[in-house]
Amino acid sequence: MGIKDNIKFVKEKIDTICKKCGRDPKSVTLMAVTKTVDPIYINEAIEAGISVIGENRVQEARKKFDKVKSGVAWHMIGPLQINKVKYAVHLFDMIQSVESIKLADEIEKRAKTIPKIMDVLVEVKISFEETKHGVSPEDLIPFLKNLSSYRYLKVRGLMTMAPFFDDPEKARPYFRETKVLFDKIRQLHLPNIDMKILSMGMSGDFEVAIEEGSTLVRLGRAIFRDVYKTK
Ligand SMILES: *Cc1c(COP(=O)(O)O)cnc(C)c1O
DSSP states (O other), rough: OOHHHHHHHHHHHHHHHHTTOOOOOGSSSEEOOOOTTTTTHHHHHHHTOOEEEEEOOOOHHHHHHHSOSSSSSEEEEEEEOGGGHHHHHHSSSEEEEEOOOOHHHHHHHHHHHTTHHHHHHEOOOOOTTTOOOBBBBHHHHHHHHHHHSSSEEEEEEEEOOOOOOSSSSGGGGHHHHHHHHHHHHHTTTTTTTTEEEEEEEOOOTTHHHHHHOSSEEEEEHHHHGGGGGOO
């Protein structure tokens, strides 16, 4: 199967799951994760209807930017180094990986010089795995309260990654816990903090993530298969 067929297949799956759990399929955004993928294939995905792409390295995204069709939203989904923020705020429409005040401060500072409102998600470290990034659930509300006073950085929601399991059912409690936090924060009505986007679910677990309330799924393998290398 080619990229177009993969996208069609994934979209049908999203529709089916949404129907099953009584959600509007339009409430779930399909992001194509394009890290390691050549712009030729990224453009093929865009032609097949993809409107949001995710990259995890600033340098790689900068190199590809001019070769990728315009009109698509670029999201940063990987750990962001402080010294790369100055490029990231120009390049990306959203930074999904905000996880420290130091990083938020730098985004605020750099966005102000453009000036530009920089939409971000706060990454939540929902599992105890050492390799995962993000703000821990206990620290999340105080962290968001700190971001309330920013003028150029605007929080639009949360992002998380469940641990990898062979059986996606095992990821469910992690998604559920993140959704509980998401709803709780929304009810606090903190200034400058929108809870509109809940970015969770990857190729191996997106069905479960949608059932648990995800509004944005990030798929690499399921869309690009053999032209996609996991780093
Ligand atoms: C690579 C990556 C994905 C996509 O993973 P697949 O399993 O290939 O769908 C999603 N989110 C983040 C943060 C990633 O780094």
